[in-house]
Amino acid sequence: MLSYSGSPVAGSGEKRRKPSWLILSLGFGGLLICIVAAAIGTLTAFQRVRSTEALSRKAFLERLGALDQIRAQIYLSGTYVRDFLLSPDPDSAKAEAAHLATLDRDTRGALDAYGRELEPEEREPFGALRNEIDAYWKVLDTTIGWSPRERDRLRSSFFYNELVPRRTAMLQIADRIASVNERGLTRSEERSAASADSLRRSLLLTFAITLSGGLILALLTIGFTLRLERELDLRRADLQELSTLLLRAQENERRALARELHDEIGQSLSAILMETEGAECADPPPGVRGHLDSITALAEKTVNQVRDLALLLRPSMLDDLGLTPALNWYARETGKRTSVNVVVSADDAIDSLPEEHRTCIYRLVQEAVNNAVRHASARTVEVAVRKERQKVNVTVRDDGAGFDTRFTRGLGLLGMEERVRRLGGRLKISSEPGRGTLVHAEMPVAELNRRNGHNADSYLAG
């Protein structure tokens, strides 16, 4: 009945458990790292998209500003040139010329600044603009060199033939550049939209990976837990079976030992006693009579010891006469050994209980009474065994010291619990320090299951 596969199973379970833990912790760790990495990646990518967007917008605005500045300077140069050409006074003409020089410098600065970062598309119109502007300024330089008379004479033809067309051309080029610039902005916006798109895709991918990883991990964990639970159940069943077998083996051994002591050794001693009696009747010489007397005394003492030992191991009443006589005997014995008064009240019906129940109840009462006597220093212990329909109730109540049931869990109590649970019953122990102890067990009894009871009696009743 005992499955000896118990320990190898335990061994392999031990072996299996370690990699499971490894896998699980690696899985959980990996999943966590995945989630954290995904979060960090997403955040940085998002940040990058935003900053490139901001940068390109800023660059666009700057270039737009620079172009506007160039445009404004071109307009302004026109005005200065006009003022210069119209100014009759050489001093103010000189001032206008100085203005123009500054403007020239500024415009070139703006052009250089703009020219540093050029889109490939802009390069051609920008070159044209620069050439136009260079040409323009060259023309202006020539103009600055004019004498007042030349100014008067050439003024209007310069305006309409040089300045305005050049300015218009420059402005047109500037507009082209502006539109190219704008296209650049659109392109960079498209780029950032695309990178946002790829960000979304990678997010989705990460999410999918994490989700499936989590799912696999969850399944693994569930499987693992279920297996552990199954193993635990198996192990628990094994343990229960083992303890059942142990209890049964212990009981059988006690019974066999008690019987051996009582029947074999006891009977041999009885025979010795009869032999000595016979020898005494045969009128032995006085020296021998003394020996016979001491043999008799010794044999009588030994018979008594053997009987007591046998009864303590397992009272023969339990098998010969039933539970009530056994309980009564135990109560009387306890009363004799200690000053504790044990009162037993039991239904007659309990004597026909199955053997397992009788043994269980007897051992339960024995343990409870023993506890009451030894640990609780009780004065009175009341034992009641009642059978009602399909169950039997056992109560052992003492007036002793009691104990705190939360903290005390001795082997004795465990043994009682085990015995009762084995028969499908429940054990309840209520006690409080100073209030005595009540042990209550309730066990189901199958009405027709009396086979066990008769097996035990086979020796006597056959």
Added chain:
Amino acid sequence: MPIRILLADDHTVVRDGLRALLERESDMAVVAEAADGRDSVRLAEEQAPDVVVMDLAMPNMNGMEATRRILAANSRIGVVILSMHQDESYVLGALKAGAKGYLLKDSMRGEVVEAIRAVSRGRSFMTRKVARILQEDYIGTLRSRGLEDRYDLLSDREREVLQMIAEGHANKEVASLLNISLTTVETHRAHILRKLDIHSIPELILYAVRKGIIS
């Protein structure tokens, strides 16, 4: 005419010892030996002995059951229990089964012969040790439960009747011995049982033994 005896014990050494003891007595004859309960019932029926000396723990039907069956078939047979058991549950069980004598294997010096003679005359015989144990138990029980001794409730006449019943006399014998009518004996008997809160004759005998009224 010797007392015809049947020995029932599963241990050969015990039977041999008993036979050797009893065969020294001129008025006793061992007519059969049984090694288990069932055999003892069969042999008792075949041999119709006067007395059966019976062990309690035997294979194939224990001594109590065998006693019950032997007496059910032939109530004139006297049964003396010879056992290792000295607990009152065994004594009471044997008395309930109808045994008239109860001896212990560890203290039967000279008592076996005495008990067989007493039982063959229809009287009870309880070994001193059992009587003492039962009395001590009884006194202990009385003391621990703080109960009064109900014996004090009995009248002198009732005590006389109690002793005779416990010794194994039938109502009719008691009536003629005490020179009173059978109805009176029966009334006394009912009073005794009620006052002592006893419900059967075996219990009454046990009570008498405990009280030391008989031994």
